[in-house]
Amino acid sequence: MKKKGLKPVNKRAKKMDQEDVFGMGEDVTSAMPVGCTTIFDTGWETNPRPETPIGNCISSARDFTSCSGPCWWPAQTPDNITNFPDFQNQCQAIEKDWRNLNFVIKK
């Protein structure tokens, strides 16, 4: 049983089990890269800041602002390090302010 306590029974359930939105079955997790990746992927470094998500790196925090459903795999979000440093200011607490986040146009 891959999922603790839930055993897929019919074909649909088995398919869903494979398509788990995290894309990470137990057998895959061990193959995850350790440390930050070289391109735009979320890294796995410790986030020293006290904000959510505690324990993740900055790029991961940034991806958090555009996550979809329960999935926080990186999506395209404005670059808030050099070009749009204020992007996240309108969103003090992601849980309640995420609706304020908008797209940006590069000047």
Place this chain on the structure above:
Amino acid sequence: MKACRLADHRLFQVDGRCFLFLPGQNAIFEVEENIRSLIDTYSHSRNRLNADIRQQEEKLPAEPLRSLIGLRVVVPEDTDPVPRWNPSENVPIQTLVLHITHSCNLGCVYCYHGTREKVSGKKAVMDLETAFHGIDLLMDRSGDLDTVTLVLFGGEPLLRFEDMKSITAYARRKASERNKTVRLALTTNGVLLTEEIVRFLRDEQVSVTVSIDGPPDVHDRYRPFPDGKPSLKAVSRGVERLIRNRGQMPVAARVTVAHSPAHVTRTLDYLLEMGFSEVGFSPVTTHEVGFQLQDEAMNELLAHFRQISERFLATARSGNLLGFTNLIDLLVNLHEGKVKTHPCGAGLGMFSVGVDGQLYLCQRLTGSDQFSMGNVFDGLDSDRVIPFRKRGSIENRAGCHSCPARSVCAGGCYHEALIRQGSLTTPNRHYCRWIRKWLDIGLDTYARLCLENSDYLDKLSLLRGHAPYQAKAFMH
């Protein structure tokens, strides 16, 4: 992360084991006690669920919440309850029903083709050219499908046995020109099944469905000859010949249940005894209130179905099959786990051709000009087909969106809805409760089979032409 909720679900127990059914996904899981109690907690408090999710946002949610999210038991608040239909989707035609004649040698009291007077004045026989155009359309519009199905229907199609030979020969030739296989099916009342005809049906591997209502007291009451004389003896002679000569082909019986279902169990036994491989029951669709099954009769029908399902299980335990079509279809539906966007294939992969070559949504709606979908000479009329597909999608049936049976029912028969609810795409509200109870029986039977003999479910799926499930390798 967005606010989440539990997806609508049903927990049920079988032999002390707990199962979870997700109606929106048509998925079935066996769950352990910790999951069951967690779902129970969350179903009482959405705040607690979201608090747990927030608390765990610091890292990936821990088990078991992670499993619940991964398997879509916990979903974002705004998750659609039903799948969306993409109107631009190109659906190949898979099945074409040819009404080769309107004439019939029986005078069934509940026939939806109406009395002779109603069809008189219209052409009663499909000429061969029209039939061939229909076959061409089926081949042209079947896309990449390897196998297509041609259903010979009527009236009584065997009244045109000689032309049927030309039609099947033409269909075989056109199919082989395109490297396709054409499966032939025939629905008959059984009266005309002579030795010559049953040999032809066997050699051409035609799947035959016989409309027959049961023992003499039932059958002859509803399915007499036009002069009122009983027909069962003639039908039985034909059926006996057919079953003796069937070769590899299964022969199914189709029972229309009118007025009272008291005979259903007896009829099942009677017809299986005759040698039918399967027997399916369907309540009559009619304006005639006297023939309709009212609430009490529907409850009685359900009681029969429940009892037969118990027998089905007992038979399955001994490794055999009790040919009860309704349950087999439901179990296969649950096993395959497909989520329906539409109640049936009418107007999607299936069309019906009237004797004059007009295309209709299905055999039952054939002849009603308002439901014409084009004709076999000019093809499908997309100005009618596409809006119908959109209208027929469960998306547009708000009443179905929270129903636990939506993925197997999706609103029910269009023709039944037209007669009983006044519009093709209104949900069949008069049997909603019935379908839900029938689904419960199906789920219970399904779970028992899972625990006792899960290979049996794969066999049932094979019987309906579905391939077994194959796990894909992870692509990471």
